[in-house]
Amino acid sequence: MALLEVRDLAIAFGGLKAVDGVSFSVEKGEVFAIIGPNGAGKSTIFNLISRFYDPSAGSIRFEGREITGLAAHEIAPLGIARTFQNIELFDHSTVLQNLLMGRHAHRRTSWIEDLLFLPRVRREERLHRRRVEEVIEFLELEAHRNKLIAGLPYGVRKVVEIGRALATGPKLLLLDEPASGLSVEETQDVAFWIEDMQKDMGLTILMVEHDMNLVARVSNRVLAVANGRPLAMGTPAEVQGHPAVIEAYLGTAAVSKVSA
Amino acid sequence: MRFIFKTSYDRDIDLFEDGWHRARIAALLAVLVALPFLLGEYYLAEATNLLIWSLAGMGLMLLVGHSGQVSLGHAAFLAIGAYTDAALMHCGLPWPVAFAAAGLVSGLFGALVAIPAIRMSGIYLAIATLALFVLVEEAVILAEPITGGIGGIMAPPIQLFGISFERYGALANFYWLCLGVVAAVTLAYANLLRSPTGRAFMAVRDSEVSARALGINVARTKTLAFGLSCAATGLAGSLMGHFLGFFNYEAFSIFISINLLLVVTIGGLGFIQGAFLGAILIAAVPQVLSILRDVSGIDTSGYPGLETVVFAAILIGFIIYEPMGLYGRWLKIRTFFDLFPLCRRDMFRRQKSYLKTERMR
Amino acid sequence: MELVQLLLGGIANGCIYGLIALGFVLIYKASEGVNFAQGDMMMLGAFVTLGFVNADRMDLPFLPGVALACLVMGCVGYGIDRFLVRGVFGQPQFAMVILTIALGFALRFVAGTIWGYSPLVLETPLAGVNLELAAGLAVSAADAATIVTTVVLTVLLWAFFARTRLGLAIQAASQNQLAAYYMGIPVKFVNSLVWALSGIVATVAGVLYAAKGAIDPNIGLLGIKAFAAAVIGGFGSLPGALAGGVIVGLIEATAQRYGPSGISQMAPYALMLLVLVFWPGGLFAQIRAKKV
Numbered sequence: 024m025a026l027l028e029v030r031d032l033a034i035a036f037g038g039l040k041a042v043d044g045v046s047f048s049v050e051k052g053e054v055f056a057i058i059g060p061n062g063a064g065k066s067t068i069f070n071l072i073s074r075f076y077d078p079s080a081g082s083i084r085f086e087g088r089e090i091t092g093l094a095a096h097e098i099a100p101l102g103i104a105r106t107f108q109n110i111e112l113f114d115h116s117t118v119l120q121n122l123l124m125g126r127h128a129h130r131r132t133s134w135i136e137d138l139l140f141l142p143r144v145r146r147e148e149r150l151h152r153r154r155v156e157e158v159i160e161f162l163e164l165e166a167h168r169n170k171l172i173a174g175l176p177y178g179v180r181k182v183v184e185i186g187r188a189l190a191t192g193p194k195l196l197l198l199d200e201p202a203s204g205l206s207v208e209e210t211q212d213v214a215f216w217i218e219d220m221q222k223d224m225g226l227t228i229l230m231v232e233h234d235m236n237l238v239a240r241v242s243n244r245v246l247a248v249a250n251g252r253p254l255a256m257g258t259p260a261e262v263q264g265h266p267a268v269i270e271a272y273l274g275t276a277a278v279s280k281v282s283a
Numbered sequence: 284m285r286f287i288f289k290t291s292y293d294r295d296i297d298l299f300e301d302g303w304h305r306a307r308i309a310a311l312l313a314v315l316v317a318l319p320f321l322l323g324e325y326y327l328a329e330a331t332n333l334l335i336w337s338l339a340g341m342g343l344m345l346l347v348g349h350s351g352q353v354s355l356g357h358a359a360f361l362a363i364g365a366y367t368d369a370a371l372m373h374c375g376l377p378w379p380v381a382f383a384a385a386g387l388v389s390g391l392f393g394a395l396v397a398i399p400a401i402r403m404s405g406i407y408l409a410i411a412t413l414a415l416f417v418l419v420e421e422a423v424i425l426a427e428p429i430t431g432g433i434g435g436i437m438a439p440p441i442q443l444f445g446i447s448f449e450r451y452g453a454l455a456n457f458y459w460l461c462l463g464v465v466a467a468v469t470l471a472y473a474n475l476l477r478s479p480t481g482r483a484f485m486a487v488r489d490s491e492v493s494a495r496a497l498g499i500n501v502a503r504t505k506t507l508a509f510g511l512s513c514a515a516t517g518l519a520g521s522l523m524g525h526f527l528g529f530f531n532y533e534a535f536s537i538f539i540s541i542n543l544l545l546v547v548t549i550g551g552l553g554f555i556q557g558a559f560l561g562a563i564l565i566a567a568v569p570q571v572l573s574i575l576r577d578v579s580g581i582d583t584s585g586y587p588g589l590e591t592v593v594f595a596a597i598l599i600g601f602i603i604y605e606p607m608g609l610y611g612r613w614l615k616i617r618t619f620f621d622l623f624p625l626c627r628r629d630m631f632r633r634q635k636s637y638l639k640t641e642r643m644r
Numbered sequence: 645m646e647l648v649q650l651l652l653g654g655i656a657n658g659c660i661y662g663l664i665a666l667g668f669v670l671i672y673k674a675s676e677g678v679n680f681a682q683g684d685m686m687m688l689g690a691f692v693t694l695g696f697v698n699a700d701r702m703d704l705p706f707l708p709g710v711a712l713a714c715l716v717m718g719c720v721g722y723g724i725d726r727f728l729v730r731g732v733f734g735q736p737q738f739a740m741v742i743l744t745i746a747l748g749f750a751l752r753f754v755a756g757t758i759w760g761y762s763p764l765v766l767e768t769p770l771a772g773v774n775l776e777l778a779a780g781l782a783v784s785a786a787d788a789a790t791i792v793t794t795v796v797l798t799v800l801l802w803a804f805f806a807r808t809r810l811g812l813a814i815q816a817a818s819q820n821q822l823a824a825y826y827m828g829i830p831v832k833f834v835n836s837l838v839w840a841l842s843g844i845v846a847t848v849a850g851v852l853y854a855a856k857g858a859i860d861p862n863i864g865l866l867g868i869k870a871f872a873a874a875v876i877g878g879f880g881s882l883p884g885a886l887a888g889g890v891i892v893g894l895i896e897a898t899a900q901r902y903g904p905s906g907i908s909q910m911a912p913y914a915l916m917l918l919v920l921v922f923w924p925g926g927l928f929a930q931i932r933a934k935k936v
Contacts, residue, residue: 073496099498107496113489115553116482121293124486128498130479134507137478138471144478145296151479152292191497353738355745399921406678406879410739410871411920414913417868421910537865541745546741587761588753595749602743603731 024053024087026227027195032081032250033069041067042078043251049195054221054228056242058235058262064251065231066108069199070139072229073105074098085195098129102194106184106201108231114173118183122158122174126151142221158186162216178209185216196220198230200239210237217241234265247271296334298473315462319455333566335522335578336462338521341472341545342515347544348552349481350508351488352400353409356416357543360389360513362423362535364520365438370429372439382521389517397509401502401623416540421531435531438524468515468525470558472555477513484508538591545594549601551608560609568593648781648898656787656856657933659794663849664870665877665885666798667842672708672879673818674838675729683749683845683867684755689847690854690863691755694766705789706769710851714844721843733832748864749858755861763858766880770855797848798886801841805882814838828850872916876927884927891915 025048032045042064049055057065070076072083074095084088085101093101104125113121126194129151132144159165162182172180181201188196201217202210214237220226221241232238238245247254247262249271255262262268290297299305319327343357364385368628371381396415400408423430430436441448441460448456475481483504488492491501520535527534542565550561576582605612664682671679679685695701697709704712728747732739773785805811817824817831825831853863869892877888890904900908919927 075492076494094500095495096498096500099496103310105496107493111490111493111496113493115487115489116485120482120485124499125497127479127486128484132479134475134480134511135479136474140474140478145293148296148478149292152295156292159516187493225549347738353741355741399917403920406737406741407875407920409738410678410875411917413868413871414916414920417913418910418917421906425906509782537868541749544742544745570903586753586757588749588756591749592753595746595753598746599728599743599750602739603728604744606732606735 025049027072027229028084029068029072030082030084032068032078032083034067034071034076034078040251042071045081045246045248045251045253047246047253047256048070049226049227049229052221052225053243054217054230054241056238056245056259057229057231057248058233058238058245058268059248059254062250063248063271065248066199067251068248069105069197071232072098072103072197099191099193101170102192103197104188104191104193104195105197106188106199108199108203109186110177110180112172112180112187114186115171117169117171118164118167118175118186118210119155119159119169121183122155122190123151125187126154126190151273154192155190158189161189161219162186178205181205181209182212185213189220194227196226196228198228198232200231200233202232210234213237214240235259239263296477298477305644309549312466316459319458325452327458328450329566329570331450331454331458331461331526333562334465335519335526336543336546336565337559338461338465338468338522339516339519339543340550340562341468341555342512342517342519343543344547344550344552344555344558345472346473346485346508346512347547348554348557349476349488350484350505350512352505352508353406354412355409355537355540355544356412356414356419356510357513357516358535358537358539360393360516361417361520361523361539362419362532363392364389364517365524365530365535366430366436367517367523369436369438369524373436377443377450378441382518385521386514386518389512389520393513393517394506394510396513397506400509401505412539413540416537420532420535423535424458433531433533434602435529436526437529441525448525450528457525464518464522467605468518469555472515476555480507542594545598549597549608551610551612552606554608554610557608558611560613564597564609565594568597650901651894652783652787654897655890656783656790656891656893657896658873659790659886660849660853660866660889661870661873661892662886662889663794663797663845663852663871664867665889666801666882667845667883668870668874669877669879669882670801670842670845675725675740676818676834676902677729677737678744678871678874678879679842679862680741680744680867681724681751681842682734682744682842683719683870684751684864685721685843685846686709686850686853686866687859687861687864688720688751688755688850689713689843690766690850690859691759691764691861692716693847693851694759694764694854696860698764698767701835710847711843713851714847717843717847718840719843722836722840722848724843729839730832730835751898752861759861763860765858766851766854767852768855781886784856786852786883789855790810790852793848793852794886796880797845797865801845802882811839875916876919878927885905888927910932 025043027049029048030046032042033040034042045064045068057068059065067076071078074090074093078091085103090098090101094119113124116124130147132147136144142234159168162185164182164186167175167179167183175183179230181204185198185201201213205213208266217228218241242259244257245259245262247265247268248257254267254271294300299308318330322330339357339361342360343354346352346354351617367388368381368385371384372378400411403411424432440452441457446456447453448460450457483494483499486497486499487501487504494504495501523534524530546561546565547558548561549564550557550559572593601608664686667682667685671677683887693710693713696704696712697706702722724733724747728743729740732743768786770785774782775785775788776782805815813824813829814834814837816827817829817834821831853859853866870889873888873892874885875888876891877884877886892915895911895915896908899911903911
């Protein structure tokens with residue numbers, strides 16, 4: 024059974040069909056990338072999986088369980104974490120606090136216990152902190168641990184967001200353009216991390232990305248979409264060479280040139 | 284600059300970062316406890332008032348500073364606390380029960396109000412709470428059997444184990460009572476901020492979208508924040524009722540709401556300390572004005588709104604030049620001396636950005 | 645007949661609320677914040693007019709006096725944006741809420757210091773004149789003038805925003821300031837201009853309000869009731885603001901006449917809370933949602 028199964032997914036905003044009949048499934052342990060031109064509906068697919076939008080048709084199954092009926096905050100406890108295209112961190116908190124906020128799905132104390140700070144709360148806090156320190160070590164964020172997000176450079180914030188998603192202890196990680204706006208070196212780091220997360224942590228990763236080098240390097244399978252419709256699916260090389268994909272990116276004229 | 288080497292996670296979890304910090308807080312507490320022996324009747328009453336305002340300020344701070352929701356109607360919860368306390372004591376219940384009930388009723392009412400309020404954001408919430416305030420004020424006037432209507436109501440004197448805590452008869456006792464309540468609430472507040480609940484509040488404040496993606500139930504979190512905030516404010520209202528002795532609806536006017544907002548904004552949004560600093564400022568301005576009047580000999584009786592306009596000017600100054608409030612300014616000064624002489628002028632420069640609207644049309 | 649009379653009075657009062665609400669909408673369009681001092685600007689506008697036209701003050705003829713007051717208040721509005729509101733540019737909406745509340749206090753103090761806190765009457769040519777519409781149905785000239793002026797002003801403003809270059813520029817700036825800036829619209833100047841405009845609208849509202857009774861520095865609290873109007877109409881819509889104002893005026897008038905005591909005070913706010921809960925964008929809503 025696939026970890027994530029998306030079937031015939033569709034949503035329309037007003038008259039615009041942002042996603043229209045998209046189906047794919049992500050196997051446990053693979054890196055699956057969704058590519059496509061701007062406005063193709065890639066981020067919308069993410070927002071549908073995280074339940075920010077309600078699909079007008081289709082189903083999303085995670086570990087065999089239908090999740091389209093759940094509320095957005097019920098997704099993280101299942102083991103799905105995500106990052107955002109335009110970084111959505113908690114700007115007035117430190118890196119450490121941001122990562123600790125990622126542990127929310129694992130909290131077991133009630134607000135009354137928190138108010139009194141009972142010993143159990145302290146025990147839980149130590150545990151959360153240990154998990155968070157593992158993430159900090161993995162992503163090499165030690166130097167930034169106690170800095171406010173508002174003062175960090177863009178590249179670091181991008182990493183912190185990945186860290187926050189990792190801190191939730193996910194089975195499936197959704198990365199929305201993890202390399203956008205990053206330098207070549209930073210993109211290299213992201214590639215290493217994705218490989219490590221897949222191999223060492225056993226995570227399944229679904230990502231939206233424009234950088235074809237990164238996609239080709241880390242992903243096992245690729246789905247290309249345009250205008251909300253699926254174009255092609257397969258290995259990175261297969262999809263990159265697919266005429267429909269080239270047409271979507273470069274226009275019809277380019278296709279005739281390539282085939283000529 | 285001192286460096287603290289942390290050897291266990293507990294160092295970060297603890298309330299105080301080291302023994303020195305702990306000693307300073309203990310010293311402050313000791314001074315506060317000894318205050319009745321140091322001050323005269325007039326200034327002790329002022330100090331009591333200040334404690335009550337700090338408590339109300341902490342209530343609003345939790346809502347505005349830590350969960351990012353505005354309320355222009357918090358005086359309504361002061362009123363609910365005060366009237367609940369007084370009404371129950373008139374029924375013959377002892378003070379601790381009435382006091383707890385005041386907090387509980389205010390908190391529950393706040394949580395109830397939050398259910399529709401959490402669907403709104405920003406200015407809509409501000410306006411809705413303002414409307415709520417007007418409704419509560421009218422309801423207080425109409426509910427004459429309980430509240431005494433326009434005439435007002437007396438808060439019965441507090442008696443515990445035969446000891447009087449009456450504001451006029453035994454001010455020192457009443458002061459210690461208020462101090463105890465404020466210390467307990469402050470501790471609970473600090474606990475909240477270092478625990479998952481407090482982090483969830485701040486997460487909702489900074490990015491609702493992210494909060495939901497991390498599994499935080501935004502509606503529930505906001506309701507809880509509203510409830511806790513209103514409960515603390517209700518407790519303050521109950522004490523305020525006893526401090527005033529006799530009060531009617533005018534004691535909890537819209538200006539009290541605004542003053543509370545002033546306390547948290549000037550004090551520094553997002554810092555517990557801010558509630559205290561703001562309350563001190565609120566209490567100090569009238570004193571300073573009257574001292575200035577005596578010293579300079581200028582007759583200000585022709586300007587009845589002078590006090591308010593001074594508040595307004597201070598508020599405008601802070602909003603424009605120091606949005607982080609008194610506590611934020613203090614942090615900057617401390618950093619300056621910590622780093623001296625390495626501090627750069629533009630270290631704290633804020634980035635001004637163009638507004639990007641969230642409206643879609 | 646009695647009911648018609650009652651409703652006419654309600655509509656006239658509602659027009660005042662509507663005019664203040666128009667000011668809210670204007671500022672909301674420009675700065676995407678709410679001007680909590682709008683009621684106090686109305687109050688100040690009324691007093692400035694009084695200063696120009698009353699016999700014991702400067703004793704100018706009525707209409708030129710009003711025009712002059714509009715000019716003064718336009719400058720006041722411009723100045724408020726230029727020197728205060730621009731300072732909180734880019735800060736959260738909350739900052740502007742606090743700023744304008746404080747500003748309201750300051751304006752009240754200014755008016756109180758200059759004109760005193762006891763009620764004063766603005767001398768208008770409308771005072772005491774009644775128009776007989778039908779047998780047994782009379783409307784005061786002040787009410788009639790209020791209704792006519794409000795409708796004309798709303799239409800003018802609507803035309804300004806929909807038809808003129810400047811109006812369109814303001815609309816553009818309100819939707820995305822950065823994009824508008826890139827397109828060559830002087831966003832800051834445009835915003836100040838809108839504040840000037842809202843100062844003028846406030847003055848007109850103040851004069852019409854003063855034509856019906858005495859004024860004192862605390863009449864600005866009327867602004868709270870105008871919030872109900874703006875919320876019911878939706879903050880983004882000019883005609884909506886006027887409609888909201890009229891609805892509030894009508895409800896108030898009927899509740900006062902037919903409802904139990906105390907209800908007329910509460911009714912507008914109760915309705916407003918209902919609208920906020922069930923139609924958060926107002927009855928004349930625009931779509932509001934944050935893009936992820």
